[in-house]
Amino acid sequence: MLLVIDVGNTNITLGVFEGENLRGTFRMTTKMERTSDEYGITIKEMVECQGIDSKKIKAVIVASVVPAVMHSLGSAIIKYFGIKPIVVSAGIKTGIRIVTENPRQVGSDRIVDAVGAYTLHGGPVIVLDFGTATTYDLVGPDGTFEAGVTAPGIRTSGQALWGQAAMLPSIEIVKPDSILAKETISSMQAGLVYGQIGQTEYIVNKMKEESGYTNAKVVATGGLGKMIAAETDVIDVYDSQLTLKGLRIIYEKNKRR
Template structure:
């Protein structure tokens, strides 16, 4: 079995792959104040609850955009399973053209692009990741990384609005009945959901105009299913896309 860990700014996703599928996935808060020992307790409990023995895990891969947590998680993977995890970096094999990978490209986005090019090797693909940051990563049919656009994520935008205003409530993001809200909750949802749908569609169209080619668009991340119908340009919703990219990188190295 393979254990894959995607360390993000808000959450850490831990998933276990066996055979041809992901059999378990867990999401925990990213907390840089936690000690290595505290993360050990959390990871051990997750494995025990899933009835996964230490001997079951034979490979591990980690991607991280939070350097302060990388060492703690890697150490605990070794302590739990006695294996050295593969750390995703720009030096690992991804089947992308290495010279085109931007130096600042995050490891999660690298996994997204590697998986996109693997699944659609002859197409220009954009991966939209609806996370803490909303990212648009594009790779062409030759495996060259064209670049990335970044905006605040939907939840980040809502939290910013809630934190900076006295009378607006914190809301659960969902598609409102109308673009013209009659309550605070509907008004915020209208502005965020329809506004971000327009942002996403605009980035897709502007990218296509710039590269002169139609994009195949993959959406992943927490709110991808909610927003995609409003965009109308999403070809595929792939909730496990980043994890699939981590497995691919593990297989290639």
């Protein structure tokens, strides 16, 4: 079995694959102060609680945008699973060629999503990830990572809103019944959700226009992406497990034969 780990700014998402079958998924908050023992015990318990024998995990691959957690996390995998993990970084085989001005600045999470979307859906493809940041990445028909757009995530925007405005409360981010809000909470929800929908439609259409890839498939993943995908026609596919699938695909390209 293969353990895949996606370390994001807000959460660490994990999955266990048996072949191409995703047996289970788990999530924990990203906290830099965890020790290797805390990581190791927590991950092992999560796996076991899903009825998966942790001793059957024979390989691990990690993509991370939080370098500070990698020493403890890597040590945990070695100590508790007896495996040296593959880390998605420069030089690893992905099947995607990055042609931006500085390829090393492209986050590993974006590369993994691009690999997953291109492998599963072909190109050209525009990949959206609704996370701490909302990212829009363009992969050409020949598998080249051509361009990317980075915007604040929905929750990040919300936290800035109520964090900087003393009179605005912290709210649940859901789509209100109407954009014609008549009180504070639904007015904030309308601004955040419909604002994200409008941003998504404009950026996707603009990327298609400027790239010339008017037939590009649009694939979305991440947190609140399901809510946005349900409200707009510009998103063709929503796949909550896209990043985990991309990690499995990259592992298959790099595993020792």
